[in-house]
Amino acid sequence: MSQMKKDVQMTLLSRVPVMLLSFLSVVFLTRLLGPEGNGVYTFTFAALNLFFTVIGFQLDGSLPVFLARDKDQSASIFSAIGLLGLASIFVFSIVLAIMVFLIPGGEKWVIPPGQPIGFFFVFLLISFGLRRISTLILAALRGKFHFKAFNLYMILGKLLPSITYGGLLLATLSTTPPDLLTCFKIILLVEIALTLSGLIILWRSRILAFSGGYQSYFKPIADLSYKSLISAAGHFFNKRLDVWFVQFFSGTAMLGQYGLATQVTNFISEAMTPFNQVLVPYIAESKADKHNEMVERVARLNLSIALVAALGIIGTSWLFIPLIFGKAFTPAIPATQVLAVGILFISQRLVFSGYFKAINQMQYPVKASWAGVVITVVLDLFLIPKYGILGAAWATCAAYGVTSLYLIRMAQKILGFSLSHIFILRKEDIRWLMTRGKKKTMP
Numbered sequence: 001m002s003q004m005k006k007d008v009q010m011t012l013l014s015r016v017p018v019m020l021l022s023f024l025s026v027v028f029l030t031r032l033l034g035p036e037g038n039g040v041y042t043f044t045f046a047a048l049n050l051f052f053t054v055i056g057f058q059l060d061g062s063l064p065v066f067l068a069r070d071k072d073q074s075a076s077i078f079s080a081i082g083l084l085g086l087a088s089i090f091v092f093s094i095v096l097a098i099m100v101f102l103i104p105g106g107e108k109w110v111i112p113p114g115q116p117i118g119f120f121f122v123f124l125l126i127s128f129g130l131r132r133i134s135t136l137i138l139a140a141l142r143g144k145f146h147f148k149a150f151n152l153y154m155i156l157g158k159l160l161p162s163i164t165y166g167g168l169l170l171a172t173l174s175t176t177p178p179d180l181l182t183c184f185k186i187i188l189l190v191e192i193a194l195t196l197s198g199l200i201i202l203w204r205s206r207i208l209a210f211s212g213g214y215q216s217y218f219k220p221i222a223d224l225s226y227k228s229l230i231s232a233a234g235h236f237f238n239k240r241l242d243v244w245f246v247q248f249f250s251g252t253a254m255l256g257q258y259g260l261a262t263q264v265t266n267f268i269s270e271a272m273t274p275f276n277q278v279l280v281p282y283i284a285e286s287k288a289d290k291h292n293e294m295v296e297r298v299a300r301l302n303l304s305i306a307l308v309a310a311l312g313i314i315g316t317s318w319l320f321i322p323l324i325f326g327k328a329f330t331p332a333i334p335a336t337q338v339l340a341v342g343i344l345f346i347s348q349r350l351v352f353s354g355y356f357k358a359i360n361q362m363q364y365p366v367k368a369s370w371a372g373v374v375i376t377v378v379l380d381l382f383l384i385p386k387y388g389i390l391g392a393a394w395a396t397c398a399a400y401g402v403t404s405l406y407l408i409r410m411a412q413k414i415l416g417f418s419l420s421h422i423f424i425l426r427k428e429d430i431r432w433l434m435t436r437g438k439k440k441t442m443p
Helices: 003-055 059-069 071-102 117-143 147-172 180-205 215-250 252-285 288-325 327-358 363-387 389-415 427-434
Strands: none
Touching (some): 003 071, 003 117, 003 147, 003 180, 003 252, 003 327, 059 215, 059 252, 059 327, 071 215, 117 147, 117 252, 215 327, 215 363, 215 389, 252 327, 252 389, 288 327, 288 389, 288 427, 327 363, 363 389
């Protein structure tokens, strides 16, 4: 059995508990917060994700590529990435302080309206540092092909929040629910515990090493990270710019409804990440004549999962949203159904943006993501004032579609596949995914 097949199978199987626990975590936390509190949560983490996308330097995207490509230089790569990671935390601290305390009105772009500035300033600072460490741990495990440890950390990342939020929700059935700030303190404590767990897993994997010869990697890492940053920033705005538009036009409560719709679709997107997480380091280490078959197969498998998920959400969201999250979230149903269509496009964007990153051809994801931003802005301005969160969902879905179709077209020029090779699932794909054998070569 090829090592890539084994890693895909293991990573895909791990997504069963990851998805289940992720769903439970979303349910528990959403019910604890309610529509208004979920709006605050959505706004806060949209701001955090924006900062992490831009000031995080996309180091977690570059690390697995370089570790897979230059296996003998791991210590130098870790040293360079570590210093750049510390720099990102320092830069974020300065930028956040300037926005919140020095720029008049700057805090309204990063702190939820009506919430204590000092508390959320500290929350964002600590959360950024914790996420910086956690994402680099996951990237290091992927780059060194330690997918068993990687999957363990992914499961822990969903298990601890599910237990904590579920226990808290159970406790509130007989007592007064915790206030919003207490909930955010608990969220922070959970993130601290998860980061410490990741450090233990990384230490036990024995892959971490440092050396003084890191200077030669600063420029190539910075070059790939810069290209990835531009692409990721465009993708972030494509995916999350509507948060600020919904907040502006519809208010925090409706943002909480829209936040739930996006959380449901993001949860389903988790099912498609295993293929891409395994694909990137294998593409980076392999020769070009191996790329076509790997990319085509992953694209077909991803699209098949996305189609089943999209149909499931469209057909059942009218039932499971009020039943599981509460009747207060019924207005989120139409937006959830529209965003489910976008899952089809997300499935292909994951594959082809990952492919271009692995071969260091980031100009294509950059163009695609920023074209999506333009579409998002234009359609949000026209649709949200009239249709609310349903308009935001249609705008996001259209932007995803343009982004994905462009990436497919550019990859087609390089790899030479026909559309049927990536859209129509084959019996051999199922056999490849499900069977075990002795063959050791790449698929």
